[in-house]
Amino acid sequence: MTKPIREQAITDLYYSSLPKKICIADLGCSSGPNTLFVVSELIKTVSTICKKLGHDQSPEFQVYLNDLPGNDFNTIFRSWPRFHANLRNEMGSALGPCFFTGTSGSFYDRLFATESLHFVHSSYSLHFLSKVFDGIESNKQNIYMASTSPQSVVKTYYDQFQTYF
Structure with missing residues (x-):
């Protein structure tokens, strides 16, 4: 249901500024098998746009995975090599560098510096x-x-x- 909205938003963002780096935050990322799914879809969308535009490579991606301090960030980071290899196999050389960071804390408090993010996603904001x-x-x-x-x-x-x- 939300995939077309996310895709349109990241597409509009990319076309509006053609950034060399895109900073994405996933608020309430959790640590299950779907943790990196939405982020991978956003990265694939931008990489596909870049390919269509004839760019050799997509911009760099800085991804901030946020959840409460009790989240098992270690599980997420242990899954990173396999996740990145799968993304690289699917996107090929068009995939730009990807950097992932865990940001612990409540999104009711300030988590990021001013103007440091391009795209913020939260699957579970309605719960809150x-x-x-x-x-x-x-x-x-x-x-x-x-x-x-x-x-x-x-x-x-x-x-x-x-x-x-």
């Missing part, structure tokens, strides 16, 4: 909303905004976003 929205009960078994969501639910999400940000 401060309250259930008024009017959300008409969303017919969806826990997110979906194509079947009534306009009143879309407005509710928009209003809540305005309240938070």
